[in-house]
Structures are given as C-alpha cells and as structure tokens.
Amino acid sequence: MAVNVPGLVVVVIFYIVILAIGIWASGKSRKAEKSCAGTKSEVTIVGGRNISVLVGIFTTTATWVGGGYILGTAEVVYSPKQGLIWAIGPPAFFINLVVGGMFFAKPMRSKHYLTMLDPFQYRYGNMFTTSLLLPALVSDILWVSCILAALGGTMSVILGLSSTISIVISAAVSIFYTFLGGLYSVAYTDVIQLFFMFFSLFLCIPFVALSPAVTGASVHLNQSNVNSWVGELELADAGKWADEILLLALGTLAYQALYQRILSAASSAQAQITCFAAAGAVFIMGIPSVVIGAVAASADWNQTAYGLPAPFERGEAGKILPLALQYLTPTWLSVLGIGSVAAAVMSSMDSALLSSASMFTQNIYKSTLRKQASECELQWVIRICVLLVGLAGMGLAFSGESVFALWLLSTDLLYCIILPQLICVLHLSCANSYGAICGYVVGLLLRLLSGESILGIPPVLLFPGWREEDGVIIQNFPYRTLAMLCSLVCIITVSKMAEAGFHQRLVPRSWDLLGVFKEKRQDQGEGVPLPRDEENMMLSARL
CATH class of the missing domain: 1.20.1730.10 (Sodium/glucose cotransporter)
Known part of the structure; x- marks a missing residue:
C-alpha cells in the first residue's frame, strides 16, 4: 500500500x-x-x-x-x-x-x-x-x-x-x-x-x-x-x-x-x-x-x-x-x-x-x-x-x-x-498490615489461578459455566469480581482478628513482627495495643 x-x-x-x-x-x-x-x-x-x-x-x-x-x-x-x-x-x-x-x-x-x-x-x-x-x-x-x-x-x-x-x-x-x-x-x-x-x-x-x-x-x-x-x-x-x-x-x-x-x-x-x-x-x-x-x-x-x-x-x-x-x-x-x-x-x-x-x-x-x-x-x-x-x-x-x-x-x-x-x-480504620498482606495474596492467587489466555496462563480453577473454544478455555463466571471481593473480605476479617488477638492478649505482643500495634505509656493506663496513628505519621512525614 x-x-x-x-x-x-x-x-x-x-x-x-x-x-x-x-x-x-x-x-x-x-x-x-x-x-x-x-x-x-x-x-x-x-x-x-x-x-x-x-x-x-x-x-x-x-x-x-x-x-x-x-x-x-x-x-x-x-x-x-x-x-x-x-x-x-x-x-x-x-x-x-x-x-x-x-x-x-x-x-x-x-x-x-x-x-x-x-x-x-x-x-x-x-x-x-x-x-x-x-x-x-x-x-x-x-x-x-x-x-x-x-x-x-x-x-x-x-x-x-x-x-x-x-x-x-x-x-x-x-x-x-x-x-x-x-x-x-x-x-x-x-x-x-x-x-x-x-x-x-x-x-x-x-x-x-x-x-x-x-x-x-x-x-x-x-x-x-x-x-x-x-x-x-x-x-x-x-x-x-x-x-x-x-x-x-x-x-x-x-x-x-x-x-x-x-x-x-x-x-x-x-x-x-x-x-x-x-x-x-x-x-x-x-x-x-x-x-x-x-x-x-x-x-x-x-x-x-x-x-x-x-x-x-x-x-x-x-x-x-x-x-x-x-x-x-x-x-x-x-x-x-x-x-x-x-x-x-x-x-x-x-x-x-x-x-x-x-x-x-x-x-x-x-x-x-x-x-x-x-x-x-x-x-x-x-x-x-x-x-x-x-x-x-x-x-x-x-x-x-x-x-x-x-x-x-x-x-x-x-x-x-x-x-x-x-x-x-x-x-475502614480497622484495616492493618496483616489484613492487607493476606488480602493481597488472596486476590493475586485467585486471579492467577483463574488463568489468562492473552498471557498464555492456563486456568487451574474452572468456575461454573466455563467452556472451551478453539482450544482456549472461556470463563463465563465473574471470576475477577470474585477475586476482588475475596480480597476485600480477607483484609477486613484478618485485620479484625489481628486486632482482637493482640487486644485480648490471645496472641503474644512479641509476635507483632510488623509493628502494627504499640502499647500505651504506663502513665496512661494498662498497656493495651493501639493501631498506628496515621494522621501523626502523615504530619511528621510532611514536616
């Protein structure tokens, strides 16, 4: 041409x-x-x-x-x-x-x-x-x-x-x-x-x-x-x-x-x-x-x-x-x-x-x-x-x-x-690092296991309604939305479980490897784990 x-x-x-x-x-x-x-x-x-x-x-x-x-x-x-x-x-x-x-x-x-x-x-x-x-x-x-x-x-x-x-x-x-x-x-x-x-x-x-x-x-x-x-x-x-x-x-x-x-x-x-x-x-x-x-x-x-x-x-x-x-x-x-x-x-x-x-x-x-x-x-x-x-x-x-x-x-x-x-x-103020990490892994894992034909990734999970066309598996189930919702639920659930575990002392404070929770000063009362103060961190970072 x-x-x-x-x-x-x-x-x-x-x-x-x-x-x-x-x-x-x-x-x-x-x-x-x-x-x-x-x-x-x-x-x-x-x-x-x-x-x-x-x-x-x-x-x-x-x-x-x-x-x-x-x-x-x-x-x-x-x-x-x-x-x-x-x-x-x-x-x-x-x-x-x-x-x-x-x-x-x-x-x-x-x-x-x-x-x-x-x-x-x-x-x-x-x-x-x-x-x-x-x-x-x-x-x-x-x-x-x-x-x-x-x-x-x-x-x-x-x-x-x-x-x-x-x-x-x-x-x-x-x-x-x-x-x-x-x-x-x-x-x-x-x-x-x-x-x-x-x-x-x-x-x-x-x-x-x-x-x-x-x-x-x-x-x-x-x-x-x-x-x-x-x-x-x-x-x-x-x-x-x-x-x-x-x-x-x-x-x-x-x-x-x-x-x-x-x-x-x-x-x-x-x-x-x-x-x-x-x-x-x-x-x-x-x-x-x-x-x-x-x-x-x-x-x-x-x-x-x-x-x-x-x-x-x-x-x-x-x-x-x-x-x-x-x-x-x-x-x-x-x-x-x-x-x-x-x-x-x-x-x-x-x-x-x-x-x-x-x-x-x-x-x-x-x-x-x-x-x-x-x-x-x-x-x-x-x-x-x-x-x-x-x-x-x-x-x-x-x-x-x-x-x-x-x-x-x-x-x-x-x-x-x-x-x-x-x-x-x-x-959601309840979200913390433990929930975020678990949600990230769940969302990524579910998405990868669902497969992607453009990238040549075969599906491991076959959802209801799937069919095969020209050797390619088509997923008719809303698997992306499922991965997103599972990630969201995981973040909230694990975050609340982590907070409850440290707050109720069901989990030793020494296990808080990510430093998400910290204790109050002794003069403020009993040492109860608190989440990070996001606003103070933001202000100090800006200053």
Missing part, C-alpha cells in the same frame, strides 16, 4: 503543534516551580495543586478517552458475536468517574496526598507499598501498549505507514513533552487533543452514515442486520458481561492517573466537580465510536474498494474504525480521523507515563532508596521512569493482540488487588 503523503503531512503538523504546546507548558511548569510553595516534584506530579477546574475536566476526559476507548468500543459494536450491548466502555467510565467523585475524591484531596500510594505508605509502611507498585506499574505498561497498538493499526490503514514507525514516532513525541513539563504539559496538551477528538470524530458521523455502501445496504436491511450490531446477551454470558463492566467501572478507580487529576485540584470540592463533569463528557465522547461500529456492521463492504470478505472475516475487527474512515468517508476526513486517534493515544499515554513515574519517585525512591535525594535528582528520576515505562509499553504494542482485550487486561490487576486495598485504607 502506497504512503498517503498529504495525510502524513497533516499528521506531522499535528504532532508538531502538540509538541510545541508541550514545550510551552513546560515553561509554565518552571514558572510554577518558582512561585509555588510546594517542591519541584510536587509541581511535576500534581501541577502545584493549582490546575483550574476547566483544565481539570478536559485533562480527565482526555485521559479516559484513549485509543483503547475509541477503537475498542467500535470493535465491540461491530463484532457480530458482541454488538452494542457489549460496548461497556462509555457506561462503565461514566460510573467510574461518578463513584470516584462521590467516594474517593474528597478523602484523597483533603489529606494533601501526592500519589495514590501515599495513604498505604502512611498506614502500612514502605515494604507493602512497594508490593502495590508492581501491579500498578504492569497496568500502566499494558495501558500504554494498548493505546499505541490502536494507533499503529489506524495509521497503517489510513496512511499506508508501517505500524512500527507509527508506534515509535507517537511514543517518542508523548515521552518527550511529558519528560519536559510533567503534569502541566500533560494537562495543557490534553485540552487541544480533546478539542480535536471531539471535532473530528463527530464530523465523521454523517459522512459514514451517508456513504453509498451504507445507504445502499439499508435498502436490503433486515432484522439480522440490526441484530449484528445490537448484539445479544445470553444468560450463560451474563456473568462475563457483569464482570467486564465492573472491571472497567470500578477497577479504574485504582488508576494513579485519576488521582493525579483529583490531587491537582485546588480543593476537594473542585476535585469532585472535575469528576462529575468529566463523567458526562467521557460518555458523550463514546457516541462516535458506537455509531461508526454500528454503521460498519450494516455496510455492504462489497461496494467499497475494501471488497469481500468483510473485516470481521479477515480478522480485522480491531481496525474497524480506521477501516470505516478509510472506505466510507472522503480522504480528507479520514485524515482528520487518524488525527483524532493520534490525539486520543497521546492524551492517555502521557498520563500513564507520568502516573508510574510519580509513584516510583515519591513512594519508592524518595521514601526508601534515597531519603535525602535533592529536588533536582527527583526530577531526573521522574524523567528516567517516564522513558522506561514508555519503552516497555512500546515493546508490548507490537504483540498484535486485540485492542479491547489489552484494554481490559490493563485494569485487571488493579481491580483484583489494589481496589480492595484502596477501599479499606480510605474508608
């Missing part, structure tokens, strides 16, 4: 504009470092906590509306075995941001945390916090690979450009401006990227719907055509459907990228407003993908230059959005479409890069490895982490897996392991 030179020029111009905005925002970040009362690393991680509500809404929306969201939603709606009813992204992310605003924004922002791992560090210490970084890091790398794979496939279809070159160039641009300006560069580039996504994707809808291949096919439209994109939900698949929508709705509550936006707000009220407004915006941004996927399912591909067999029969359902733009819209509009996907990719990728870099620098490097590290040193650690996470995600982007599958997998460990821990550390 020949390279689309005019389209390539347009995309290059778009990248240059984004890069210029990122560089401009890095200058704004340096000014904030001089005027802000916080440290340089605080400006990089949470923008000095002075990101305006409007910019916060834009950057939160742009972060959630990534390549996986846009291409994955269109892929599912188009696929005959799934359809609209399986397009869980828009409603799941709406629920996610509403729940985040109601129950997580205030407790996180009111404590002046810098990262999602801060509350764990103050209550459980450094060792356990380090163990939580691992699933968070894996999730961010998978998220980066998912959105880069989406972009690579899109550019190869519309521009005739090698997906390898597309992935490398896009990753380099995103890494560079995140490297320079931290959250300021991420937030302000997100504003432009979201505007571009909104304009180009909604502009595509009438052109796709009025394409001769679609209007011609509509004459012969029957109920089977409608069912092909509406989809069906059989009772046997209800568990899997519920599991996946809960995975995206609740699992994404454990993303550092969400809390970076919450913690960058000037107050708890502003953080909540940001979440609620972004919830509606994210849902609206899913409409073009749904429409394009549905129209593509109803189109007569034999009337296009693509011909037959259709994309699904060729195994190209994951590329249905760029294919629809390429063959169902004018050339100039398909170029705008590739720009929208590029914008979606970079708006999510930069957030994932900064997310992992922030947690490692703040909660591992500064707190454990180099407690006396200077601000300049911390800045360079953040930049190196941004580079390494970007390179790791870029490497996985060449795997060729389904965009939708990678999108789900990126949230998997967060849902099963970190979410129950986050609920307990923010809302």
Whole structure:
C-alpha cells in the first residue's frame, strides 16, 4: 500500500503543534516551580495543586478517552458475536468517574496526598507499598501498549505507514513533552487533543452514515442486520458481561492517573466537580465510536474498494474504525480521523507515563532508596521512569493482540488487588498490615489461578459455566469480581482478628513482627495495643 503523503503531512503538523504546546507548558511548569510553595516534584506530579477546574475536566476526559476507548468500543459494536450491548466502555467510565467523585475524591484531596500510594505508605509502611507498585506499574505498561497498538493499526490503514514507525514516532513525541513539563504539559496538551477528538470524530458521523455502501445496504436491511450490531446477551454470558463492566467501572478507580487529576485540584470540592463533569463528557465522547461500529456492521463492504470478505472475516475487527474512515468517508476526513486517534493515544499515554513515574519517585525512591535525594535528582528520576515505562509499553504494542482485550487486561490487576486495598485504607480504620498482606495474596492467587489466555496462563480453577473454544478455555463466571471481593473480605476479617488477638492478649505482643500495634505509656493506663496513628505519621512525614 502506497504512503498517503498529504495525510502524513497533516499528521506531522499535528504532532508538531502538540509538541510545541508541550514545550510551552513546560515553561509554565518552571514558572510554577518558582512561585509555588510546594517542591519541584510536587509541581511535576500534581501541577502545584493549582490546575483550574476547566483544565481539570478536559485533562480527565482526555485521559479516559484513549485509543483503547475509541477503537475498542467500535470493535465491540461491530463484532457480530458482541454488538452494542457489549460496548461497556462509555457506561462503565461514566460510573467510574461518578463513584470516584462521590467516594474517593474528597478523602484523597483533603489529606494533601501526592500519589495514590501515599495513604498505604502512611498506614502500612514502605515494604507493602512497594508490593502495590508492581501491579500498578504492569497496568500502566499494558495501558500504554494498548493505546499505541490502536494507533499503529489506524495509521497503517489510513496512511499506508508501517505500524512500527507509527508506534515509535507517537511514543517518542508523548515521552518527550511529558519528560519536559510533567503534569502541566500533560494537562495543557490534553485540552487541544480533546478539542480535536471531539471535532473530528463527530464530523465523521454523517459522512459514514451517508456513504453509498451504507445507504445502499439499508435498502436490503433486515432484522439480522440490526441484530449484528445490537448484539445479544445470553444468560450463560451474563456473568462475563457483569464482570467486564465492573472491571472497567470500578477497577479504574485504582488508576494513579485519576488521582493525579483529583490531587491537582485546588480543593476537594473542585476535585469532585472535575469528576462529575468529566463523567458526562467521557460518555458523550463514546457516541462516535458506537455509531461508526454500528454503521460498519450494516455496510455492504462489497461496494467499497475494501471488497469481500468483510473485516470481521479477515480478522480485522480491531481496525474497524480506521477501516470505516478509510472506505466510507472522503480522504480528507479520514485524515482528520487518524488525527483524532493520534490525539486520543497521546492524551492517555502521557498520563500513564507520568502516573508510574510519580509513584516510583515519591513512594519508592524518595521514601526508601534515597531519603535525602535533592529536588533536582527527583526530577531526573521522574524523567528516567517516564522513558522506561514508555519503552516497555512500546515493546508490548507490537504483540498484535486485540485492542479491547489489552484494554481490559490493563485494569485487571488493579481491580483484583489494589481496589480492595484502596477501599479499606480510605474508608475502614480497622484495616492493618496483616489484613492487607493476606488480602493481597488472596486476590493475586485467585486471579492467577483463574488463568489468562492473552498471557498464555492456563486456568487451574474452572468456575461454573466455563467452556472451551478453539482450544482456549472461556470463563463465563465473574471470576475477577470474585477475586476482588475475596480480597476485600480477607483484609477486613484478618485485620479484625489481628486486632482482637493482640487486644485480648490471645496472641503474644512479641509476635507483632510488623509493628502494627504499640502499647500505651504506663502513665496512661494498662498497656493495651493501639493501631498506628496515621494522621501523626502523615504530619511528621510532611514536616
């Protein structure tokens, strides 16, 4: 396929504009470092906590509306075995941001945390916090690979450009401006990227719907055509459907990228407003993908230059959005479409890069490895982490897996392991290190024993309703939700048992190897074990 030179020029111009905005925002970040009362690393991680509500809404929306969201939603709606009813992204992310605003924004922002791992560090210490970084890091790398794979496939279809070159160039641009300006560069580039996504994707809808291949096919439209994109939900698949929508709705509550936006707000009220407004915006941004996927399912591909067999029969359902733009819209509009996907990719990728870099620098490097590290040193650690996470995600982007599958997998460990821990550390004062460790092990063990076909891990536990397709075992039972709930129950139960055991002296105090409980002074009464005072630890750490 020949390279689309005019389209390539347009995309290059778009990248240059984004890069210029990122560089401009890095200058704004340096000014904030001089005027802000916080440290340089605080400006990089949470923008000095002075990101305006409007910019916060834009950057939160742009972060959630990534390549996986846009291409994955269109892929599912188009696929005959799934359809609209399986397009869980828009409603799941709406629920996610509403729940985040109601129950997580205030407790996180009111404590002046810098990262999602801060509350764990103050209550459980450094060792356990380090163990939580691992699933968070894996999730961010998978998220980066998912959105880069989406972009690579899109550019190869519309521009005739090698997906390898597309992935490398896009990753380099995103890494560079995140490297320079931290959250300021991420937030302000997100504003432009979201505007571009909104304009180009909604502009595509009438052109796709009025394409001769679609209007011609509509004459012969029957109920089977409608069912092909509406989809069906059989009772046997209800568990899997519920599991996946809960995975995206609740699992994404454990993303550092969400809390970076919450913690960058000037107050708890502003953080909540940001979440609620972004919830509606994210849902609206899913409409073009749904429409394009549905129209593509109803189109007569034999009337296009693509011909037959259709994309699904060729195994190209994951590329249905760029294919629809390429063959169902004018050339100039398909170029705008590739720009929208590029914008979606970079708006999510930069957030994932900064997310992992922030947690490692703040909660591992500064707190454990180099407690006396200077601000300049911390800045360079953040930049190196941004580079390494970007390179790791870029490497996985060449795997060729389904965009939708990678999108789900990126949230998997967060849902099963970190979410129950986050609920307990923010809302349950009874949770302690013993319960947290047991909950971590239970959640991880159940998830691994359930298997994962993308990673080549065979299931050991076969839940009710499982079946085998093409040599691959499909679990229809909501096994991810089961792992999450078991982890949550384990944290609460073991924590209460440990507290009761030490309080009632059923367990010798010398067995408190983790130092979770300590005695009152003798002048305050009998030595009764008390849990660590989280607030005092937090204040002393800040001072």
